[in-house]
Amino acid sequence: MTTITKDTATAATVLDASGVTMRFGGLTAVRDVNLTVREGEIVGLIGPNGAGKTTFFNCLTGLYVPTEGQVSYKGTVLPPKPHLVTQAGIARTFQNIRLFSNMTVLENVLVGRHTRTKEGLWSALLRGPGFKKAEAASRERAMELLEFVGLAPKAEHLARNLPYGEQRKLEIARALASDPGLLLLDEPTAGMNQSETRTTEELVFAIRDLGIAVLVIEHDMKFIFKLCDRVAVLVQGEKLVEGTSEVVQNDERVVAAYLGTPYEGAPGAEEAAEVEVAEAHAHGTAAPAPTAVPAQAPAPETDADDAATDDADPADDAGTPAEAGSGDANSTTEGDSK
Numbered sequence: 284m285t286t287i288t289k290d291t292a293t294a295a296t297v298l299d300a301s302g303v304t305m306r307f308g309g310l311t312a313v314r315d316v317n318l319t320v321r322e323g324e325i326v327g328l329i330g331p332n333g334a335g336k337t338t339f340f341n342c343l344t345g346l347y348v349p350t351e352g353q354v355s356y357k358g359t360v361l362p363p364k365p366h367l368v369t370q371a372g373i374a375r376t377f378q379n380i381r382l383f384s385n386m387t388v389l390e391n392v393l394v395g396r397h398t399r400t401k402e403g404l405w406s407a408l409l410r411g412p413g414f415k416k417a418e419a420a421s422r423e424r425a426m427e428l429l430e431f432v433g434l435a436p437k438a439e440h441l442a443r444n445l446p447y448g449e450q451r452k453l454e455i456a457r458a459l460a461s462d463p464g465l466l467l468l469d470e471p472t473a474g475m476n477q478s479e480t481r482t483t484e485e486l487v488f489a490i491r492d493l494g495i496a497v498l499v500i501e502h503d504m505k506f507i508f509k510l511c512d513r514v515a516v517l518v519q520g521e522k523l524v525e526g527t528s529e530v531v532q533n534d535e536r537v538v539a540a541y542l543g544t545p546y547e548g549a550p551g552a553e554e555a556a557e558v559e560v561a562e563a564h565a566h567g568t569a570a571p572a573p574t575a576v577p578a579q580a581p582a583p584e585t586d587a588d589d590a591a592t593d594d595a596d597p598a599d600d601a602g603t604p605a606e607a608g609s610g611d612a613n614s615t616t617e618g619d620s621k
């Protein structure tokens with residue numbers, strides 16, 4: 284798979300989020316955030332736990348109605364309804380995997396396809412020639428996507444029997460089934476081992492090479508800095524810095540607010556570790572181990588109980604199953620908006 288970085292500076296804007304603010308009662312989870320994603324770009328969104336990254340994603344995909352600001356896709360303001368956002372061309376995956384666990388791998392992808400099929404209820408019930416043709420085309424496309432993510436041999440397996448890393452791939456295949464122009468990935472490598480993370484990296488580059496722009500939230504800095512053309516940093520709901528991987532990882536404010544110690548393999552990380560060890564020896568103390576885990580942001584001191592979650596029913600999100608906890612025995616996942 285290719286890993287070329289294209290010149291995207293002059294490419295057309297796919298996503299334009301402007302002045303997005305999201306308040307939950309007294310808590311401002313996202314404050315006046317502007318972000319664009321251009322054609323052919325992979326953009327990263329990073330920040331400490333609770334910085335507002337997922338809330339921002341939820342505003343982009345219509346799961347939340349932003350308190351202020353607006354989101355446009357290819358020049359058109361998006362209605363704050365998940366299924367309309369999917370129809371417009373934005374697909375997403377969730378931090379907590381959401382699959383229909385008792386359906387097959389293929390069926391899960393077919394579910395993601397429904398926004399692109401025109402056949403209605405009567406057609407489905409009567410199973411006429413139009414329906415059969417559309418069904419065959421959908422299956423063909425779903426198999427292509429399974430081939431693309433490497434899951435074709437497991438098309439008839441139940442989703443719940445897939446190993447964790449493959450469930451994440453299946454989520455991506457299902458998102459791609461809606462033929463998006465922009466894919467939002469919320470922590471795609473969470474819980475993955477190194478080899479699964481590398482495979483996901485390759486997959487994201489391949490998705491970009493198909494002409495699909497990608498916006499990705501991730502805590503794995505090595506993954507983000509290798510993958511992204513541009514990275515935006517959220518801290519306590521506000522965008523602190525935005526720039527290339529190099530600019531962001533060298534920005535003092537980002538290092539102070541988020542990165543803490545350099546991540547493993549970062550430029551200068553080895554030298555920094557040596558300095559730390561030397562200093563520790565000089566002071567007669569043991570050096571703390573460098574960490575790839577970002578520092579925790581201080582929790583905002585506000586009451587989120589009366590959160591404004593109008594229109595925030597995740598089950599309303601097109602192509603995503605109802606959630607565990609709401610009585611759906613089919614779902615593998617937890618019941619939140621992550």
Ligand SMILES: Nc1ncnc2c1ncn2[C@@H]1O[C@H](COP(=O)(O)OP(=O)(O)OP(=O)(O)O)[C@@H](O)[C@H]1O
Nearest residue numbers: 307312331332333334335336337338339587590592
């Ligand atoms: N539905 C909600 N109601 C009330 N508060 C919420 C809601 N969703 C998120 N929050 C709060 O908004 C803030 C931002 O949370 P969010 O989940 O967006 O952060 P995050 O950057 O995605 O964190 P993480 O990296 O841990 O996933 C947190 O303080 C969180 O508790």
